Each structure stands twice: as C-alpha cells, then as structure tokens.
Amino acid sequence: MVVRLLLKFLFLQLFFMLTSCGTYKTQTFSDKIIPIKPNYELESSWAVLPSKYSDDFKKYASNNIDTLKADVFYIYPTLNTSKKDIRWNVPITDKEQKSKIINKAVLFQASAFALSGKMYVPLYRQAHYRSFVKDYKSEGKNALDLAYEDVKEAFKVYLKNYNNNRPIIIAGHSQGARHGVQLLKDFFDNSPLQEKLIAAYLPGIKILPDEFRTVRPMSSPREVGGFVSWNTFKKGKYPKNKYWYKGAVTSNPITWDEKLNTSIEQHKGFLYSDGKLYTKALKIDVTNNGLIWSTNPKFPLRFFMSFLKNYHSGDINLFWQDVRENSLLRTQEWFDKNNK
Template identity: 65%
Template sequence: MKKTFVFLIFCIVFANCKSTYRTQTFRQENIPVQPDYTKETSWAVLPNTYAENFKEYASNRLDTLKADVFYVYPTLITDKKDIRWNAPIGDIEQNDKVVNKAVLMQASAFATSGKVYVPLYRQAHLRSYPLYNKGGKEAQELAYSDVKKAFETYLKKYNNNRPIIMVGHSQGTTHTIRLLQDFFDEKPLQKQLIAAYIPGIGVKSDDFKTLKEMTSPKETGGFVSWNTYKKGHYPKKDKDWYKGSVTTNPITWNTTKETELDQHKGFLYSNGKLYDKALKIEITDGLVWSTNPKFPLRFFMSFLRKYHAGDINLFWQDIRENAEARTNSWLQENE
C-alpha cells in the first residue's frame, strides 16, 4: 500500500474504536502551553504564509479573493499508546499532518473561494470521544477554547468585515458547530456567513436557531453536513447518532437522493490527482452511502465500511465548485 494512501485512513473509524487506549487522568498540570494567536507561529495557514504545495490549489487568485475561509482540522492525534489528552501546537509530527494531509486534502477545496485561515490548536486525542466522561470532555473543552480564541483573533485582526466560509471536519466540526452557535446563530455576524461546511459529525437541524440547512446549490447563510459510509453499511456502535442528522447531497447540493457516475466532479487522491466520475451516492437517514470509488487503490478502500476520512476529498471538486458558486451568489446579493 502506498504511503500516500494514509490520509484515507488516518482518522480512525469511531465505530471500530475500542476501549484499549492507554490513558491517564486529565490534570491541569499536564495541559500544553496556550497558543498566542496574535503570533503567526500559532497558525498553520495564513494568507501570507501559504506553503508552495498549497498555493497550487489557490490558482493565483489570492489577491482577488473577496471572502475568507476559516478551517478547523479533524482529529490527527490517534495513537492508542499516546496518553496525552491534548497535543501541543509545537508538536512537529502533528503539525506535519495538519499542513500536508488535512490542509492539502480538505482546506484546499476552498482556496479559490476565499483566503484561508487555519489555526493550530491543542486538539483533543481521538479517545476523548469514547472516553468523554473520563477526561474527554475536559480535553475537548480545552481544544475548543483555542479554536474560539483563534476565531476571536481572526475577527479582530484579519477579517475586516469580509464574508466568511466556515469549514470543519470531524473534531473540527465539533468545534465549528460551537463557533457557529457562539458567533453566528441569532448574531449580527450571520449576515457575513456565506456557508458552513461541517461534515464528519452528526448535525441536527435544531442545533441552531436561525442557521438553516441549505438545500439548493447557490443558497447562502446556512450550513451543509454529511457523513460518508460504504453503500449498504451502518455504524457498528452508537447506532443512533446518525439518525435524523442533516444529510446534504455533496454532489448535487439539493434534495436529490441518488446520483450517477457522470455527476461526480472529482475525488482528490493524495497523489494530487483528481478522479472524476469515480463514485455514485445514495442519501439515507443521516448517511451518505457511496459506492467504492474508482481510483488506483480502490481494492484497499473496499475493506472499509466508513469513509469518514474522505468526507471532503471524496467530493473535493464538487465542493470546490459549490463553494465558488455560493461565494459568487453571496457577493452578488450583497454588493
């Protein structure tokens, strides 16, 4: 198996997680140093610090972009032998995953719609979900405190009243939901929201009061969400978390329940190549069921039931074009 295939499986499937983690009691004295978001070193990506490989996805449009993208990456600290509850933002191994996996495979889809901001944060270990009542809650609260502080700094230092696309995945969506609740829902800032893309966690319509699920491709001011599984499969554990969750069609962006191969615009594989017409999907209650994608290592993907790690890059070109369409729509309505 190629090393580059790692991204497709780096987010361990929650349904397969067992309580075999090495762990420790959550203690204040073990908390990593708090980031200072007034410093560039506390950000994985700022518009003036794009890595060369990320610049390629911006298509030389950076200076002309009129919107911003605030992206919160998923859980990347997953080793069952790692007893830390939260990763420090100076962790070189984790930061390499942030920049060269999550940012390249996920945030890149939005690089032609807005200037991208990605804060480093003291992400909670994956076990914070299954061990939520045994230290996980405190770990996730700590992680969110960073994301919240980073967003406050972004608003004060960088935003300048520009429209915003909010993006999260998995743990990133856990935190982005709270950002939307704290800063946008029933708040004046909602007027600046182009769209929120928040896949990888079960999101219910009543999680928000004034932010609504978007059901048309150019709709703005609301959110979209989905969770991708192999066709015919359901979560093995926590079987009720997905039922009733918002399930956006990430190919048509409307209420269509099924798609054909020729509708799929492109899956970004970790070799940097796009594969269009690679999959078909079916919308079920809370899940997007996908066929096994057609790409060089599809044989290995056939062993997976949950396509969690591919929630964004499986639909990378579809998302890229949709984010551009929503941004243009918002600008036309507000300029």
C-alpha cells in the same frame, strides 16, 4: 510508487479498526498537564495564513490571493490517534502533529476552499481521538472543551486582525466540525455576523436540523447563510452506534439539493493522496437515517477500498471538486445578493 500508495491506502483502511476498539494509555485530565495556551497574535500559532501558504498548498490556491474577496476559516479534524499517547491535548509545537495538519488535513481538505477565499487555519490544542470513545468521554469532554477554547480565541483574533468586514466560509471536519458548530452558536446564530456567513461546511459529525436558532440547513446549491453536513459510508453499511448519525442533517455533497441519489456522471472529483483528481468516480444515495451511502470509488486501488465500510476520513476529499465548485458558487451568490 504503487507500493507507497498501497501502504498509504492500507493505513487508511486500518485507521478506524484500530482506533474504534481496544484500550488507550491515558492519564488523569488536570491543569498540570494542559499544554501552553497559544497566542494567536503570533503568526507561528497559525498553520495557514494568506501570508504563509506552503508550496504544495499554493498549487490549489488562487494565483493572486489578494484578489479574493472572502475568507475561509478552516478547523482540522482529530489527527492524534495513537493508543500509546497519554496526552489529552496536543501542544501546537508538536512537530509530528503539525506535519499532519499541513501535509494531510490542509492539503486534502482545506485546499477544496482555496479558490473561494483567503485561508485561515489556526493551530489548536486538538483533543486526542479517545475523547470520542465511550469509556473516556468524561475526561474527553474536558479535552474537547479545551480545544474549542483555542478555536474560539483564534476566531476572535481573526475577526479583530484579519477579517476587515469580509464574508466568511466556516469549514471543518470531524472534531473540527464539532468546534465549527460551536463557533456558529457563539458568533453567528441569531447574530448580525450571520449576514457575513457565506456557508458552513461541517461534515463528519451529527448535526440536528434544529441545532441552531437562525442558521438553517441549506437545500439548494446557491443558498447562503446556512450550513451543510454529511457522513459517508459504503453503500449498504451502517455505523455500529447509530446514535452518531440517526436524525442528522444529510446534505447531498454532489447536487447540493434534496435529490436522494446521483449518477456517476454527476460526480465532479475525488482528490486522492497521490494528488490526482478522479472524476466520475462514485455515485451516492442519501439515506433517511443521517448517512450518505457511496459506491466504491473508481481509482487505481479501489479493490482495497472495497474492504472498508466507513468512509469518514474521506468526507471532504471524496467530494473535493464538488465542494470546491460549490463553495465558489455560494461565494459568488453571496456577493451577487449583497451588491444589489
């Protein structure tokens, strides 16, 4: 068991080193290589619907889903990072990627919201990691735009077939957060649908304070109708390219207010890949350059994490219980305000 967890953790450490340098095998982006467009009228085009929770996911969800009065629309991050994979976009039928979506992203990120609302997770033709790498950005934009086309279409079908005028949480990480930002612009910003927005949780990217016209950054734990975002690094460490973070909205994912630091006692829980919740595991500083600085979390393999400076992959699960409780609080607050 220890060896298996150690290997998982070392893979996490190597992820950013391996994907942030070197060259990728690739091909020219063209209509000929685009995977088949998903049909979101089909349940098979969704990783998660209220009617299709995996057994593992059910452990984190409400015992009676039908009693939940809100919805959560979650968009998973980039999971295709292979340097040998020449595809720009992944078909939703890809078994390896689908397994990662359900058993990693959904299980350790989306699960944080599973008590707040019914969960909707569309499969989409995610863009390959190299879409974010400088040398590939021209064609990478095409891949990211294609991925967003799917997310947008899935959200339209969700509104038409599932929503039934219920309030909504939008959640996403990294590439998923990027698509979440565009969803807010296309459906909520300066639109009547914003009245149905409980909150948008969009960590792992740079979002400017004036990114939207009417959807604003939230700076108190009970605030609704806006968004929160953060990017997590080891205390004292910086990304190589500060453009990605400088000036970004930097929410405090523990206190959810304008406090610039926290004590270890305030941290509610880090959900690790062993399925265990580690409470009072870290403390953070909110920097003035768009970063959350975290101490090395206290958990069995913390020694190995001390070699990692970029905590991007843990933006949600490092604060899993904090996010879980806050999404519940904001959901209740939305109903309290709208039922007066």
